[in-house]
Amino acid sequence: MALDKSYLEYSHRSHGMDHDRYDWSMLTDRPKITWPDGKKLALWVNVPLQFFPLDQKGEPFKIQGGMTMPYPDLRHFSLRDYGNRVGIFRFLKAFDKYGVTPTFAMNTQLAKRNPYLLNTITERGNEVMCHGMHMDALHYGGQDKQLETQLVQDSVNQLRELTEQNITGWLSPGRNESENTPELLAANGIEYFCDWVNDDMPYRFKTNKGNLWAMPLSNELDDAFIMLNNLHSEDSYAEQMIDACDFLLKEANHSGGRILSLNIHPWMLGQPHRIGALEQVLEYVMSQDVYSASASDILQAFTSQTTT
Amino acid sequence: MKSDPGFYDYWPYENRPKIRWPGGKKMAFWVAPNIEFYELNPPANPSRKAWPQPYPATQGYSIRDYGNRVGHQRQMDLLDKYGIRGSISLSTALCDHHPEIIQMCKERNWEFFSHGIYNTRYTYGMSEQQERDMIKDSMETIYQHTGQKCAGYLAPALSHSELTLDLFAEVGTELFGNEGGIYTCDLFHDDQPTPIHTRSNKPFVSIPYSLEMNDTIAFVVNKIEPRRYGNMLKKNFDRLYAEADESGTIMCIPTHNYQVSCPHRMKAFEEALDYITSHDDVWVATGKEIADHYLEHYYEQAKTDIAQKNAALGPAATHKGAK
Numbered sequence: 001m002a003l004d005k006s007y008l009e010y011s012h013r014s015h016g017m018d019h020d021r022y023d024w025s026m027l028t029d030r031p032k033i034t035w036p037d038g039k040k041l042a043l044w045v046n047v048p049l050q051f052f053p054l055d056q057k058g059e060p061f062k063i064q065g066g067m068t069m070p071y072p073d074l075r076h077f078s079l080r081d082y083g084n085r086v087g088i089f090r091f092l093k094a095f096d097k098y099g100v101t102p103t104f105a106m107n108t109q110l111a112k113r114n115p116y117l118l119n120t121i122t123e124r125g126n127e128v129m130c131h132g133m134h135m136d137a138l139h140y141g142g143q144d145k146q147l148e149t150q151l152v153q154d155s156v157n158q159l160r161e162l163t164e165q166n167i168t169g170w171l172s173p174g175r176n177e178s179e180n181t182p183e184l185l186a187a188n189g190i191e192y193f194c195d196w197v198n199d200d201m202p203y204r205f206k207t208n209k210g211n212l213w214a215m216p217l218s219n220e221l222d223d224a225f226i227m228l229n230n231l232h233s234e235d236s237y238a239e240q241m242i243d244a245c246d247f248l249l250k251e252a253n254h255s256g257g258r259i260l261s262l263n264i265h266p267w268m269l270g271q272p273h274r275i276g277a278l279e280q281v282l283e284y285v286m287s288q289d290v291y292s293a294s295a296s297d298i299l300q301a302f303t304s305q306t307t308t
Numbered sequence: 309m310k311s312d313p314g315f316y317d318y319w320p321y322e323n324r325p326k327i328r329w330p331g332g333k334k335m336a337f338w339v340a341p342n343i344e345f346y347e348l349n350p351p352a353n354p355s356r357k358a359w360p361q362p363y364p365a366t367q368g369y370s371i372r373d374y375g376n377r378v379g380h381q382r383q384m385d386l387l388d389k390y391g392i393r394g395s396i397s398l399s400t401a402l403c404d405h406h407p408e409i410i411q412m413c414k415e416r417n418w419e420f421f422s423h424g425i426y427n428t429r430y431t432y433g434m435s436e437q438q439e440r441d442m443i444k445d446s447m448e449t450i451y452q453h454t455g456q457k458c459a460g461y462l463a464p465a466l467s468h469s470e471l472t473l474d475l476f477a478e479v480g481t482e483l484f485g486n487e488g489g490i491y492t493c494d495l496f497h498d499d500q501p502t503p504i505h506t507r508s509n510k511p512f513v514s515i516p517y518s519l520e521m522n523d524t525i526a527f528v529v530n531k532i533e534p535r536r537y538g539n540m541l542k543k544n545f546d547r548l549y550a551e552a553d554e555s556g557t558i559m560c561i562p563t564h565n566y567q568v569s570c571p572h573r574m575k576a577f578e579e580a581l582d583y584i585t586s587h588d589d590v591w592v593a594t595g596k597e598i599a600d601h602y603l604e605h606y607y608e609q610a611k612t613d614i615a616q617k618n619a620a621l622g623p624a625a626t627h628k629g630a631k
Binding site for chain 2 (some may be wrong): 001002003004006007008010012013014015016017018019024025026027028060061140141142172175176177178179195196197198199200218219220221229230231232233236239240241243244245246247248251260
């Protein structure tokens with residue numbers, strides 16, 4: 001019994017990362033950032049607006065939050081659709097009540113299917129980023145490059161037409177990528193994307209079609225990760241967000257501005273028994289020394305102070 | 309395959325010889341940060357997949373990278389604040405990838421022990437020679453970069469062979485004589501150190517490294533809330549502290565910079581460290597310091613006690629230790 005000798009060869013064992021996508025850099029070695037008006041903490045509330053097709057193919061895997069029952073899985077289809085009909089309107093009220101500026105990550109297919117919701121979002125003037133075509137149109141390793149090229153083009157361009165916005169941000173469905181996704185995003189005018197979770201601040205991500213910014217959208221603080229994956233209670237969710245807010249504010253005192261990113265799903269926190277937890281979090285965070293802004297504005301404030 | 313690995317004999321948790329730690333302290337406390345490097349595109353192992361998705365596994369890879377980019381410094385600052393020196397379970401390739409982290413830990417006189425080369429290279433399927441080479445490489449790397457003679461082992465990603473502990477003990481002797489390869493964190497059978505049989509029969513000990521208190525097990529496998537984790541740590545401490553009146557105990561918190569150092573988890577972790585270190589009768593130590601003290605003062609006594617108790621029970625009680 002033995003493994004192939006390549007299993008004990010380490011071709012990337014040298015300084016820095018084991019790939020050339022971004023440079024190795026510790027957060028503490030970077031310049032200190034100050035948010036507009038001297039604020040210490042930027043609040044990025046990111047709302048995925050999603051369409052989960054009933055006829056889910058699940059290639060190459062079934063996405064979390066997607067269909068799990070034999071076709072037709074009316075239960076999960078309609079539970080997710082609930083977010084776009086009901087939950088989102090609870091969100092919008094809460095944002096307005098506490099003065100929060102949200103960013104919406106929208107599936108292009110949803111924007112096509114649901115003009116009322118699209119109008120509601122675009123009339124508010126909030127930033128919309130592209131969240132891919134829909135929740136069963138995954139980007140994944142080994143995917144046919146031509147198909148993915150078309151998928152990115154269609155998703156971004158159609159959303160630009162529908163929203164009449166520039167669309168510079170991207171969040172992959174399931175936060176999954178192929179080895180070509182970053183190049184395809186850069187080639188389609190995307191400036192920042194939110195799939196990688198290795199930092200608490202923006203950083204440069206290299207592609208051979210121009211560099212992107214990786215924006216730090218925490219998955220550990222994601223409402224579905226906490227309540228659907230980890231099965232924590234609504235009360236615990238609120239505690240975790242408040243503890244995170246306190247910690248980042250404290251760290252910002254000596255390390256420069258930080259970002260609290262809340263990725264929240266209307267089908268999750270928009271439920272009647274959960275919306276109170278979101279309101280509690282927003283009330284608490286907005287009472288602190290906080291800069292509430294869109295992902296683009298946060299990135300703009302960041303890049304205006306750094307060249308890294 | 310064996311029905312029992314044969315590393316240790318049964319030894320009930322009562323009426324054992326009494327342990328006291330340096331300074332007469334009744335309890336030893338150590339924190340073991342795992343500082344790991346996971347590869348984005350590792351070679352395939354026949355028994356275990358490194359990532360659930362086809363390359364690139366953006367999510368799994370990047371949250372682990374978060375530990376090195378963001379989390380390490382946070383946890384280190386916290387351990388500094390409470391006067392705790394970490395005992396690092398190290399993916400030793402990190403000496404090459406991120407020597408800046410190694411340097412910071414070196415400056416603080418933290419301990420480095422081997423956690424393999426990469427946490428995406430599993431022991432499964434290796435020949436004896438391959439596993440020996442991998443272990444030797446990892447121990448030599450620690451020595452070259454830190455000057456430390458690696459004393460402890462935690463197999464990469466807890467992937468073992470039947471020979472893992474034997475090989476680690478032997479390579480330790482080969483490289484560093486009695487100072488190398490003296491303790492393992494791979495076994496979870498006890499709350500006190502226990503002598504371990506290896507085929508070289510060298511003095512070798514298992515040091516409790518609690519899987520239950522391990523943040524990744526707590527947060528990822530058991531999916532517990534951050535504040536509950538903080539409470540568990542305190543309860544774990546309270547009980548071991550009370551029991552230490554009878555004989556010295558050990559508490560270990562194994563951590564990961566990509567878990568406990570996330571913003572929503574730091575507060576509860578800090579509260580637990582503050583609580584634990586506010587007690588007087590605690591020796592805050594490293595894994596090697598605990599192993600050294602035990603081997604010098606209690607190892608022989610323990611072996612004798614185990615042998616006597618098992619001899620009194622007749623032949624059925626001793627078969628497991630025979631190798």
